[in-house]
Amino acid sequence: TMTDRPSRVELIxxxxxxxxxIERMYLQRLDCGWRSEExxxxxxxxxxxxxxxxxxxxxxxxxxxxxxxxxxxRTPTNHPFHPIGHIALDLRPDQDRQLGLSSSSSSSxxxxxxxxxxxxxxxxxxxxxxxxxxVMHLAETIAAQPPLNGRWVVLDTMSRxxxxxxxxxxxxxLAQGKPAPTVAIQDWxxxxxxxxx
Numbered sequence: 001t002m003t004d005r006p007s008r009v010e011l012i013x014x015x016x017x018x019x020x021x022i023e024r025m026y027l028q029r030l031d032c033g034w035r036s037e038e039x040x041x042x043x044x045x046x047x048x049x050x051x052x053x054x055x056x057x058x059x060x061x062x063x064x065x066x067x068x069x070x071x072x073x074r075t076p077t078n079h080p081f082h083p084i085g086h087i088a089l090d091l092r093p094d095q096d097r098q099l100g101l102s103s104s105s106s107s108s109x110x111x112x113x114x115x116x117x118x119x120x121x122x123x124x125x126x127x128x129x130x131x132x133x134x135v136m137h138l139a140e141t142i143a144a145q146p147p148l149n150g151r152w153v154v155l156d157t158m159s160r161x162x163x164x165x166x167x168x169x170x171x172x173x174l175a176q177g178k179p180a181p182t183v184a185i186q187d188w189x190x191x192x193x194x195x196x197x
Contacts, residue, residue, distance in 0.1 A: 009131055011055035011138045012081060013074070015066035016047030024062050025054065028086055032121040033172040043088075051092070055142075057085035057122060057135050070147045084131065085122035087139050089148065090156075092116050101154065115143035115150035118157075124178065136192060155194050160184035 015021040022040055029036035046052035050071045056062075061080030068074055096114050117139055122131045143150040162168060169180045186196070 007134050007138060009084075009134050009138065010058040010081075011087065011135065011142065012058055012064050012083075013066040013069045014047070014054035014056060014086065015064075015076070016044040016054075017067075018065050020062050021065070024083060025086060028083070028121055029119075031124070032119075033176060033178075035119065046090070052088055052090045054086050054088045054119065055139070056081065056083040057087065057131065058083060072147055084126055085135065086119065087117065087121070087135050088119040089139060089143055090116040090118055091148075096154075101152070112152075113148060113150045114152045114154055115148050116154050116156050117143070118155075120157075132188070133192065155189055157185050157189060159196075160186040 014025060022044065025043070026036055026039045029039055043052060043054065047054075053070055058081045061082055063080050064077045066074060066076055092114075095116075101114055117136070120132060120135060120139075122135065140153055142148070143153050163181060163184050163186070172178075173180050190196070
């Protein structure tokens, strides 16, 4: 099982105040194919507001400079690392209520916290090597621990139909010189036990 062997990856918090981190995240989202336009303003604001934290999946190095993790002080190591991808954990209390996922707000003080996993990206050259599963295991572990204390993990990803539509494949994959996906992202998550709702 995943817990029987040491992880090959580490999750390092994204420093939403660092121009170096912001630019690298933007470039990774460009390579991913979508939501790159949200990095510089929307995602940095959500980070400052304590609503979103992205994590680097640990090749030109950047440095670990994030001084906070979910608004709690943290001592950055300043060590260089080589991000091979990233993942986000979000708190979305308004969306939780709209979807009827919780009768209370999603704050880390109640017993019904919902943590959203979004934006998983692993470098295309390293996909199919098991890194994604390891990253998900680490993200789920972080979501369950303080300060988030998540009781539920909810996944935000595109549907199989959207990802495999010919228009999307042409615009996102083929136009960027990438091959069309052979496995839908939704199918990959379902094999890990996630359910569509």
